Amino acid sequence: MRRNALATLLAFLTFAASGCAPGDSVGGDAETPADLVVTDGRVVTMDDATPEAEAVAVRDGRIVAVGSADEIAAWVGDDTEVVDAAGRLVIPGFIEGHGHFTGLGDSRMILDLTTATSWEEIVAMVEEAAASTPAGTLIRGRGWHQEKWTDTPEPNVDGVPLHDELSAVSSDHPVYLTHASGHASFVNGLALEMAGIDDGTPDPAGGTIVRDASGRATGLLRETASGLVGNLRAGEMNDEERAERFRRQVELAGAEALAHGVTAFHDAGTGFGTVDGYRALADAGELPIRLYVMLRVSNASLAENIGDYRMEEYGGGFLTVRSIKRSIDGALGSHGAWLLEPYEDLPSSAGLNTSPVDDVEETARIAAENGFQLNVHAIGDRANREVLDLYQRTWDAAGIDGSDLRWRIEHAQHLHPDDIPRFAGMGVVASMQGVHGTSDGPWVPEKLGDERARTGAYMWRDLWDSGAIVTNGTDVPVEPIDPIASYYSMVSRMMNNGEVFYPDQALDRMESLRAYTINAAYSAFQEDVMGSITPGKYGDLVILSADILTIPEEEIPSAEVDVTILGGEVAYRR
Numbered sequence: 263m264r265r266n267a268l269a270t271l272l273a274f275l276t277f278a279a280s281g282c283a284p285g286d287s288v289g290g291d292a293e294t295p296a297d298l299v300v301t302d303g304r305v306v307t308m309d310d311a312t313p314e315a316e317a318v319a320v321r322d323g324r325i326v327a328v329g330s331a332d333e334i335a336a337w338v339g340d341d342t343e344v345v346d347a348a349g350r351l352v353i354p355g356f357i358e359g360h361g362h363f364t365g366l367g368d369s370r371m372i373l374d375l376t377t378a379t380s381w382e383e384i385v386a387m388v389e390e391a392a393a394s395t396p397a398g399t400l401i402r403g404r405g406w407h408q409e410k411w412t413d414t415p416e417p418n419v420d421g422v423p424l425h426d427e428l429s430a431v432s433s434d435h436p437v438y439l440t441h442a443s444g445h446a447s448f449v450n451g452l453a454l455e456m457a458g459i460d461d462g463t464p465d466p467a468g469g470t471i472v473r474d475a476s477g478r479a480t481g482l483l484r485e486t487a488s489g490l491v492g493n494l495r496a497g498e499m500n501d502e503e504r505a506e507r508f509r510r511q512v513e514l515a516g517a518e519a520l521a522h523g524v525t526a527f528h529d530a531g532t533g534f535g536t537v538d539g540y541r542a543l544a545d546a547g548e549l550p551i552r553l554y555v556m557l558r559v560s561n562a563s564l565a566e567n568i569g570d571y572r573m574e575e576y577g578g579g580f581l582t583v584r585s586i587k588r589s590i591d592g593a594l595g596s597h598g599a600w601l602l603e604p605y606e607d608l609p610s611s612a613g614l615n616t617s618p619v620d621d622v623e624e625t626a627r628i629a630a631e632n633g634f635q636l637n638v639h640a641i642g643d644r645a646n647r648e649v650l651d652l653y654q655r656t657w658d659a660a661g662i663d664g665s666d667l668r669w670r671i672e673h674a675q676h677l678h679p680d681d682i683p684r685f686a687g688m689g690v691v692a693s694m695q696g697v698h699g700t701s702d703g704p705w706v707p708e709k710l711g712d713e714r715a716r717t718g719a720y721m722w723r724d725l726w727d728s729g730a731i732v733t734n735g736t737d738v739p740v741e742p743i744d745p746i747a748s749y750y751s752m753v754s755r756m757m758n759n760g761e762v763f764y765p766d767q768a769l770d771r772m773e774s775l776r777a778y779t780i781n782a783a784y785s786a787f788q789e790d791v792m793g794s795i796t797p798g799k800y801g802d803l804v805i806l807s808a809d810i811l812t813i814p815e816e817e818i819p820s821a822e823v824d825v826t827i828l829g830g831e832v833a834y835r836r
Contacts, residue, residue, distance in 0.1 A: 295339025303347025355525025367511025516550025544577025
């Protein structure tokens, strides 16, 4: 079990009383032993004051010393757990810079469509589920992506099939299948009927009910149109069942995160009810990893309740709530990203503005007034420009310099070249996901055209060189929660087709590690407590099976997490 918050606080006060600031090593002896010592490793600290070491000592959840194996041996007592790194690479715990925590857990409780290579395979999975599920029960799945199928189904609209084949194998069950991006869904005929969607149903603002040439709904719902079937999901369980499902989601998500070396997680878009659940788990010492939560609620609810939900390092450092999440457009793969010019492969559309700009700007005003960080999802070049503009207008109206607010743009996938320098100039964090670049890369040029893709898609190098803070993550469950894979994407830009996606935008290995550690901590105002192996910070460490900083580049994906240490306790061993 974790040590409680009081013990952690007392340890930190004792540390502070010694007169040492974070970054200093602290002498130890057998009378004040560490709880855990990692020794005989290549410790890459991400701390410029002590870039490398051999060993680390952790006591009461905090790092108390970093140094040579001989120096740290003084911290070993009778009850100290000693972890022999045996020459392996030791780094700070990975920080998932943008993901969906309960979404990760939920994705492990429904049909996993991420590996499907054809529409026929998905239909077969639903048919099997229907055969073993009581009639009337909602069947859910997530992870399909039409660009990753080996064949385009016929008939189709924009490469996505009509629902008839799916409906034929699930006539007694409503079916709701979420796109890999999370920005579209596909439903069967019964789900359309139960939601009251027919040929005359108008598109909701910021969404599209996709139809065939005759005007009949195909089953594909883009962006906000997915909300039209939301009641099917909401009525699935009673309160007790929802509470149990929530606990199971947290348990599954935490276990998978720790198995991949993730010790902290930026949860990108959560309601007050979920935060209440997190807080209860934190009070019980049952949050499995550290969560940095972005609130996602209506402006009216935000204004009324925001004062009751600010938490920093709550529950012994396991829960922080000090940011707000909004979305202004959709995803590129579903033609939902909001572009300055129409899509190359869909000239009739320039994407979708999923939330009115003035509504997002009102959120920005509330955030500024209450000292909250604002993090807006923007993928298309117009979406990114609109967000940068509304950030600046908000700061100007409030008479503040926003460069220290660390407001973020989540994804920042496609930028107009003129807007790239604005991130650093304004102090806006580019919260990006390396694996998106290589996962999407094979089809990005056909969506944008080669010139727009070359000069604006996943511009990690140009942003970094301009002085912007760039972070990394996976957007799990959009992609697997695998930091090594996303790290490799930033380093290599190698796509699954064996080609490199505009290699001049790659980052080097140390830069890419910074994006996953100290930069991610900075983007959450947590650089004083995590992101580097520094005395005074949380004892969150990862030991890897291979040195991803030195092995041949093509071998990086084969590296594995051997040990994950959270707050000075071994939380996972491979």
